[in-house]
Amino acid sequence: MSHSQGHILVVEDEPSIADNIVFALQLDGFSSQHHLLAADALNALRQQPADLAIIDVGLPDFSGFDLCRQIRQFSDIPIIFLTARGDEVDRILGLELGADDYVTKPFSPRELSTRVKAILRRVGSNGNPAGRGALWHDPRRAGIYYHQQKLDLTRIEYLLLSLMIRHPEQVFSREQLMRAAWDHPEHSLERAVDTHIKALRAKLKAVIPEQSPIKTHRGLGYSLEQPE
Numbered sequence: 001m002s003h004s005q006g007h008i009l010v011v012e013d014e015p016s017i018a019d020n021i022v023f024a025l026q027l028d029g030f031s032s033q034h035h036l037l038a039a040d041a042l043n044a045l046r047q048q049p050a051d052l053a054i055i056d057v058g059l060p061d062f063s064g065f066d067l068c069r070q071i072r073q074f075s076d077i078p079i080i081f082l083t084a085r086g087d088e089v090d091r092i093l094g095l096e097l098g099a100d101d102y103v104t105k106p107f108s109p110r111e112l113s114t115r116v117k118a119i120l121r122r123v124g125s126n127g128n129p130a131g132r133g134a135l136w137h138d139p140r141r142a143g144i145y146y147h148q149q150k151l152d153l154t155r156i157e158y159l160l161l162s163l164m165i166r167h168p169e170q171v172f173s174r175e176q177l178m179r180a181a182w183d184h185p186e187h188s189l190e191r192a193v194d195t196h197i198k199a200l201r202a203k204l205k206a207v208i209p210e211q212s213p214i215k216t217h218r219g220l221g222y223s224l225e226q227p228e
Contacts, residue, residue, distance in 0.1 A: 005029035006051035006120055011041040011067065012082065013060050017105075021054060023107035028117065036060070038067040050077055052116055057083040068097045072180075076139040078119045078163045080112070096179050098163055134227040135204075135213060137165045146207050155198050156181045160193075164224035166212070173221040197222055 008025055012018040013036045033050070035041040038059045043126045045053070053071065057064040063098050068079055078100040100119050103112055121171035135146050144161055153161065164172065172180075174190040181196075201214055213227045 005049075005117070006007075006031075008032040008079075008116060009041060009045055009053040010034040010037075011038060011053065011059065011064065013037070013058075014056075017056075020109040024113040027110075027118065028113045029046050030113070032046075035144070036062070040061050042067060042070055045071060045075065049075070050094075051120060052080070053077045054080045054082060054112070054116070055068075057081055065097055068099065070096050072159065073183075076137070076142060076159070078139065078166070080115060080119070082107070094177050097164060098166075098180055100166055124200040128164075134208075134211075135165060135224075137162050138165070143228045146204055149201055149207050153203070155195075156196050156202075160196055161200055161224075168224055168226050171220050171223045174226075177222070 004206070005028060008030050010021050010032050011016055012021065012034065015036075015102055018036075022032050022034055025087050026223075033044060033048070035044060036059075038061050039053075041055075050104045053065040053130070055067055059067065064083075068213050069082075071077070076098070079098065080101040081099050082103050082105060084105045087179070101115055103115070115170070133145070137144050139162070139200060140160065144158065146155060151161075160177055164170075174193040177193050178190065181221075182192075197214060201212065204213060208227070211227045213225050215225055217223060
């Protein structure tokens with residue numbers, strides 16, 4: 001099948017739901033790969049990159065949240081969580097882990113496919129910089145570009161900035177940023193976030209000195225405004 005729309009990794013342990021998702025994606029021109037277990041999906045993603053992952057939270061071997069954490073060690077592809085629970089805490093946790101969307105069962109597979117298309121349009125998963133803003137993220141190549149220049153980022157800087165690019169103008173607390181970028185946030189200090197944000201600002205200013213897209217919200221945290 002053509003990959004013109006993108007390749008989607010589907011991780012869902014209920015075959016009937018998975019079949020409906022795969023069929024809806026196929027109707028919209030996507031290719032897909034389905035796995036019942038998180039471990040199998042993780043291995044597959046290491047071998048074949050995908051443009052987006054749809055992950056059920058309640059998987060048999062380990063949770064979708066744990067799978068997301070492991071994926072984020074080496075990939076920043078967009079992720080949509082599926083869950084039978086509509087708990088607000090779950091939703092917030094999913095977004096803090098770096099998810100792009102959150103869908104509660106039961107849902108319409110066609111609506112899910114529409115959300116996939118919207119996310120891929122937003123992140124520009126085909127790697128084509130045309131039509132992007134001044135600051136854009138290429139998750140398949142794990143690169144962030146600012147006014148056409150690829151930024152030389154540490155792993156933590158990359159994870160922090162990619163999260164903020166996915167959710168422009170959203171204010172992230174230091175704790176949320178730590179959970180997104182640190183393997184063991186409980187062993188880190190919140191001031192470490194400030195240090196990395198300062199380093200990110202310096203790298204952005206080295207490209208365009210008069211712009212400062214990362215904004216400080218005193219007592220709250222940081223947000224990103226997409227520069228012109």
